[in-house]
Amino acid sequence: MISPYDLHSHSTASDGALSPADLVRLAAETGVTHLALTDHDSVAGIQEAIEAAHQHSVQLIPGVEISVTWEKKCFHVLGLHINPDAPSLAQGLKRLQILRRERAEKMDANLEKHGIRGALQEVRAMAGEGMITRTHFARFLISHGYAKDMANVFERFLVRGKPGYVSTQWADLEEALEWILKAGGIAVLAHPLRYKLTGAWLRRFLTAFRSNGGTGIEVVCGNSTPVQIETCADYARRYRLMGSAGSDFHDPAFPWIELGNLAPLPPGVTPVWESWRS
Ligand code: AMP
Ligand code: MN
Ligand code: MN
Ligand code: MN
Secondary structure (H helix, E strand, C coil), rough: EEEECCCCCCCCCCCCCHHHHHHHHHHHCCCCCEECCECCCCCCHHHHHHHHHHHHHHHEEEEEEEEEECEEEEEEEECCCCCCCCCCHHHHHHHHHHHHHHHHHHHHHHHHHHHCCCHHHHHHHHHHCCCCCHHHHHHHHCCCCCCCCCHHHHHCCCCCCCCCCCCCCCCCCCHHHHHHHCCCCCCCCCCHHCCCCHHHHHHHHHHHHHHHHCCCEEEEEECCCHHHHHHHHHHHCCCEEEEEEEECCCCCCCCCCCEEEECCCCCCCEECCCHHHC
């Protein structure tokens, strides 16, 4: 089922395979009428996406997916309906962009220790002006035969304790929320069940998130099962968070996630888009 709203997607400004304009064109072809572009720690693709959206009668919602470290754990917080030119957001993202460049160098050095050479040069070429992410390193490792597919890479490389992993102190939760709120946006916890946290940790996080101004949670994700959707809907109701729906689309070559292929939000969950539609 194609949802008219898809509020989580990536372009070549980070680890997506499509340019912002091509992503918007795909949204239009697919039947997504409201698309949020949410690249990792970057708003560089938004202007191009807005221009393409005008041509294709798509409503483009400016967004960003901010990398956050809270209690030594990494979380992804989406800023939706932001002003991409807001100064505090721009400044904050600049710091994360420097961190990403430094991390890429450390990841390359770590891979080299394990006998894997030449990653940095290739991931830089792949990313171009965009953010370098673990996805780029994963593509490098697959194309050189070190792993057979994405799932395999993230089992054997790039995760804690494995070659290529580098621990990074991303933005603090409080500051990331402040950048989003000052940019006039809504802060949404991305893919709540992908952090492999216990319920107790997720509840602690949501309490901190809520008390620092977070108001949304992704209830429907790209490959959510009905049980996962109900679990997230329950968090939304219990913490009085609005619900979002986003595929986290990256690449047409990853068949398990299609743009706009999202179940409807369950009853009793207020859609985030109502807050900017009114
Ligand atoms: P980074 O923000 O640079 O640490 O990279 C995180 C990105 O890596 C995510 O946004 C995904 O696109 C990708 N990623 C992480 N884990 C997996 C996985 N298990 N399978 C596929 N992609 C993954
Ligand atoms: Mn990604
Ligand atoms: Mn994410
Ligand atoms: Mn994402």
